[in-house]
Amino acid sequence: MIAERTIDPALLEKLTESPEHESIDIDIFLADEPAQEELAYAALLDEEPDGEAILDRIETRAYASQEGLVQMLREMESSVAFADDAAALPGAVVLERFWSTNSIAARVTPRVLRQILERSDVLAVQPARYASLEELKDDEAAPKLIAATDAPVLTWSVRKINAPLLWARGITGNGIVAAVIDTGVNYDHDDLKARMWINPAFPRHGFDFADDDDDPMDQDGHGTACAGIVAGDGSAGRGTGVAPGASIMAVRVGGAERAFWRGMEFAMKQRADVISMSMTWKFPSSPNYPGWRRVCESLFAGGIVHANSIGNQGTDTTTYPIPFNIATPGNCPPPRLHPAMPIHAGMSSAVGCGATDSSDALAPYSGRGPAEWNSGPYADYPFGAGTHAGLIKPDVCAPGPGSESCNWRYRIDATAKPYRSFGGTSAATPHVAGCMVLLAHATRRSGLRPNPARILEALESTAVRISGQTRLKENHFGSGRVDVYAAYNFGVARGWWL
Amino acid sequence: MKNEILTKCSPRLQEVLRRGDTNQRELQVMLRSDLTPEAQGAAVRELARVTGEPVETTFGIVSVYAPVHDAARIAAFDDVEWIDLASEASLEELLDSE
Numbered sequence: 001m002i003a004e005r006t007i008d009p010a011l012l013e014k015l016t017e018s019p020e021h022e023s024i025d026i027d028i029f030l031a032d033e034p035a036q037e038e039l040a041y042a043a044l045l046d047e048e049p050d051g052e053a054i055l056d057r058i059e060t061r062a063y064a065s066q067e068g069l070v071q072m073l074r075e076m077e078s079s080v081a082f083a084d085d086a087a088a089l090p091g092a093v094v095l096e097r098f099w100s101t102n103s104i105a106a107r108v109t110p111r112v113l114r115q116i117l118e119r120s121d122v123l124a125v126q127p128a129r130y131a132s133l134e135e136l137k138d139d140e141a142a143p144k145l146i147a148a149t150d151a152p153v154l155t156w157s158v159r160k161i162n163a164p165l166l167w168a169r170g171i172t173g174n175g176i177v178a179a180v181i182d183t184g185v186n187y188d189h190d191d192l193k194a195r196m197w198i199n200p201a202f203p204r205h206g207f208d209f210a211d212d213d214d215d216p217m218d219q220d221g222h223g224t225a226c227a228g229i230v231a232g233d234g235s236a237g238r239g240t241g242v243a244p245g246a247s248i249m250a251v252r253v254g255g256a257e258r259a260f261w262r263g264m265e266f267a268m269k270q271r272a273d274v275i276s277m278s279m280t281w282k283f284p285s286s287p288n289y290p291g292w293r294r295v296c297e298s299l300f301a302g303g304i305v306h307a308n309s310i311g312n313q314g315t316d317t318t319t320y321p322i323p324f325n326i327a328t329p330g331n332c333p334p335p336r337l338h339p340a341m342p343i344h345a346g347m348s349s350a351v352g353c354g355a356t357d358s359s360d361a362l363a364p365y366s367g368r369g370p371a372e373w374n375s376g377p378y379a380d381y382p383f384g385a386g387t388h389a390g391l392i393k394p395d396v397c398a399p400g401p402g403s404e405s406c407n408w409r410y411r412i413d414a415t416a417k418p419y420r421s422f423g424g425t426s427a428a429t430p431h432v433a434g435c436m437v438l439l440a441h442a443t444r445r446s447g448l449r450p451n452p453a454r455i456l457e458a459l460e461s462t463a464v465r466i467s468g469q470t471r472l473k474e475n476h477f478g479s480g481r482v483d484v485y486a487a488y489n490f491g492v493a494r495g496w497w498l
Numbered sequence: 499m500k501n502e503i504l505t506k507c508s509p510r511l512q513e514v515l516r517r518g519d520t521n522q523r524e525l526q527v528m529l530r531s532d533l534t535p536e537a538q539g540a541a542v543r544e545l546a547r548v549t550g551e552p553v554e555t556t557f558g559i560v561s562v563y564a565p566v567h568d569a570a571r572i573a574a575f576d577d578v579e580w581i582d583l584a585s586e587a588s589l590e591e592l593l594d595s596e
Contacts, residue, residue, distance in 0.1 A: 183589070222593050256586050258526070261556040279592040281585065286510055288526050288582040291559050297531070298557040309594035327594075365596070376508065376580050377528075401596065423596035 009199050011113075011127045018110050024127070025095070028104045028116060031123040032065035033447075034058045066097060066104055068121060073104070076112050154239040156358055157229075157399035161431060162485035163242045166438050171488070172245030173437040175444060178230050179267035180430070181260065181277040182223030184208065184216040184252035186408040189224060190418060191232035191240070197249040199270065206250030207266055209259040216252035221408040223252065225422040226278050228406030229430035230437065236418035240405045242434020242484070243441070246274075257281065257288055261295050268302045273440050273450055275299065275306040275349075276433030278426035280327030282311055283320050287328050290376045296332040296348035305335075305440060305452045306349035307433040309425040310367035310394050314476070323372035323383040326352060326393045330425075331371035333381070334395045335452035338460055340473040342389035345380035346373075351436075351456055352393045355400025355428040356481045361467045363401050366425060369393030369475035394478040396459055397466060398431035400424055435459060435484040442488060442497035454496050455487075462486035506573040508582035511566075519566045524553070524584035527560040529577050541577040548572060 014024055034057070076091030091112045095105040108116065116122055158164065166172075177197055187196045187205045196205035206216040218224045227248045232241035249272050251263040260279075267275055281287035299306055311327035313320035324331075332350035352371075355363040370390030372383035383390030401423040409416035439458060440450035460473065463480030473479045491497045504512055514523075529541050542555055548571055549564040561584065564572070569581050 183593075220589060220593075222595055225595070254589055254592070256584060258554065258556060258559075258561050258584065261559065262554065265556050278594050280594055281587060282591060285585050285587040285591060286583075287585050288508070290508075290580045291526055291528055291582060294528055294531065294559060295557045312594055312596065376505075424594050426593060426595035429594070 009201065011125060013200055014127060015110055015113055020110055023107045023109060024113060025105070025107050026113065027126045028069065028106060028122055029124040029126070030062070030065050030069070030103065031121050032061070033123075034061035034065070063097065065121065069104065069116070069119065070094060070097070072115070073106055073108075073112075076108070153234070153237055155404045157403045157427075157431060158239060158242055160358065160399055161242065161435060161481070162483050163434065163438065165485040166442075166488055167244070171438050171441050171445070173231060173243030173434070173441050174245035176243070176274065176437045176440045176450075177247045177249055177272045178243070178274040178276055178433055178437050179206075179249040179251050179270075179272035180223055180227045180230060181251045181253055181263045181267065181275060182226050182279060183220035183254065184218035184223045185227045185248060185250035186218045186224040186406070186410070186412065187250060188411045189228070189406050189408070190236040190411070191234060191406050192224070192227055192248060194235070195231045195233055195241075195244070195246065195248050197247040202270075204250070205248070206252070207263070208252040209263045209266070210252050210254035216250035218252075218408045221420070222278070222426065223250070224408035225405040225420065226276060226426065226430045229403065229422070229427060230276050230434045232406050236410070238404065238419050240419065242431055243437035245441070246434075246437045253279070257291065261291070264295055264299060268299060268304055273305060274433055274436045275304055276430045277307070277329075278309040278424075278429045280309055280311045280330050282313065282327045283324040289328055289331075289373075290378055292329040293332050293348060293373065293378050296329050296350045297346075299349035300335055300347060300452065303449065303452065304349055305436045305450055305455055306351060307353055307429050307436060308350045309429040310352040310354060312355075312365040312367070312424045314363075314365045314368045317368060322368055323370050323390050325368045326371045327367065330367065331391070331393060333373075333391060334456055336456040336460075338392070338473045338479065340471055341392050343381055343391065346378065349452065351395045351432060352478070353425055353429040353432045354394035354397040354476070354478055355423070355425045356397045356466055357401045358399065359467070360464060360481050362397065362477060363424075366397070366400070366476070367394065392473055392475055392478070394476075395456065396432055396463055396478045397481045398428040398435075399481075400426075400428040403427035403431075432459070432482055435482050435487065438484055439487060439491065439497065442491065446498040448497065451496070454491065458487035458490045458496070459484070462490050503570060503573040506578060506580055507569055508580070511569060511581060511583050514566050514583065515569060521566060522563055523566050525562050525564055525566075525569060525572070526582050526584050527562060527572055527578055528580040528582075529558045529560065530579045531558060533558070533577060537577065541575065544575065544577075545572065
């Protein structure tokens, strides 16, 4: 029995379809993750860790953990797995060994691949073409967008948060999957079609939980605009995506809370790395607050990095009174508790995103904290009538008003233009999600798993202060407007990513 | 209804219960988060016995259609942590764009 977790779906398909005499190029990732353990250990030390010694230890341990598998593959090298008149094929060839990712590149027959998948020391196997194709996409996307930096075709908000400085370092979001949980995505849009998540089981790049079918095509435009800010690659002439190398998983939701929860569960089960959701349930709709908190706790436990809007009701505190002005799930606790927060209690996945303009002024409508958790099973962030601090919200801000993104009607209507203006905390959220994708890429590139707490700490610690913000983190402003390049450098200095 | 059972019901569900509503509604039953998958499965089956088949279970939250007054019986289960009525909202209300 091949465990589902160990094999990439595309490779599984190849394994099923390939004849026994055909070789498959694969990357085998070992279960032992010395880099992650070393960094976790280093984080516990009081003194500055010795980086060189850590790298030496990671290298030694990685190669040691590969020995059993390499020995098996070497034995297969000398055994002819298949022979006919044309060729004699070895069962396996070790192409290269990598200590930083603790992986082995190999060329194997389907029979040997099945043996590899049975091994307990193997964490995952991916087709080699996956990595090389992604690298090619990087090359394809980067020049277009870097060139756009010098021309007025790269939209202002992407430059504002310094995303292009990471693209220049090869960090574009390649290999990272961002689930856009929204009204669907026009996956035929020029800027998105090469960016859509690929899974043979979901041929239209996601699922529609509003209508319960497998076609999450956008029927409103909101979701396509959000996807364009996360990963639009500028193919139609305007760079709107923060992470133009990422993959977009389209998850269409609407109507009932449980459709949203099913969508989030789908994203988690299908291994999305990041969730971007620019939809919220507001106070007058009487959302099931504890239910949302439970959902976000589950996402947190699953290691999902989650950016969520907080609503645009900042100027209407009558209909949407504080501490319920921040809509749910943007009001759920973040995965990391900032030292400036007066109450340190429960955590969950939700990074609540407020909106700023091109001058770093807070959008007047951006939701107003604090949030309160003080009923039912969650009573850990009381606010009362201001007698307690509640939960500071938002967590961070990003460009909202005046943003630009993909127009969902493009390629549907012959006359539709490719881009549109977009705003609200709906626009701010995919900017934050795009930053998370870039930092997740930097983490993955270092052979580590993306860590929601570290990603948030980097974004919060380096955020640019917003006009009127007086503290490191406070209600209305959060920690400030994100700067992903500064956040990246923050993590590099701590060995969180390379 | 006993107080400890009432505390498992959301304020708006409590209000509906106080009104003596007998209508069939969608209830969201949140199970305790510390249940093992096996215990969660058993709890869902027990809920099904009381209310009929659940619509679905997501992240340990079970959606069931049941007469509202069944909430009292459901809340009496040890494995149930919270019950609320399901909400719906229009797309316009949900979107956070300008």
